[in-house]
Amino acid sequence: MKAWLNFSPNIVNKTVISDLIKNYDVSFNILKADITPKGGKMLIEISGSEAEEGIKFLEKEGINLNPIKRVVKKDDDKCIDCGACVSLCPVTAISIEDDWSVEVDDKLCIGCGVCTYSCPMKAINIAE
Ligand code: SF4
Numbered sequence: 001m002k003a004w005l006n007f008s009p010n011i012v013n014k015t016v017i018s019d020l021i022k023n024y025d026v027s028f029n030i031l032k033a034d035i036t037p038k039g040g041k042m043l044i045e046i047s048g049s050e051a052e053e054g055i056k057f058l059e060k061e062g063i064n065l066n067p068i069k070r071v072v073k074k075d076d077d078k079c080i081d082c083g084a085c086v087s088l089c090p091v092t093a094i095s096i097e098d099d100w101s102v103e104v105d106d107k108l109c110i111g112c113g114v115c116t117y118s119c120p121m122k123a124i125n126i127a128e
């Protein structure tokens, strides 16, 4: 599961993430992080046999968790299938389909945001 974690200022100095990894059987991947002493957010991918318990632990510790199905949202009304974003994606999460439409594979996407800067139509954005 991928999710945004929102950290309030009183949480940023706590060892919540290391406690999670130490105490639960979870695989934890930080895809994106923007955290300062004033708080911030982190995009994570979490899996493993105790992922659910780990998520409850994060919430109990005061981290607001927002699960997301899509890391990026592509507005199909704006997208002209120009393909400019395709070759820039570092993990080949964007592809051109047989019908020449451009699709994003959310399982592969790591939320780097490169596609959002490259789109001439501003049709693709990080979902938050
Ligand atoms: S956000 Fe990054 S990884 Fe995800 S589709 Fe765009 S370029 Fe690829």
Ligand code: SF4
Pocket (backbone or CB within 6 Å): 074, 078, 079, 080, 081, 082, 083, 084, 085, 086, 102, 118, 119, 120, 121, 122, 123, 124
């Ligand atoms: S760069 Fe923008 S308009 Fe072009 S295929 Fe990607 S999302 Fe669509």
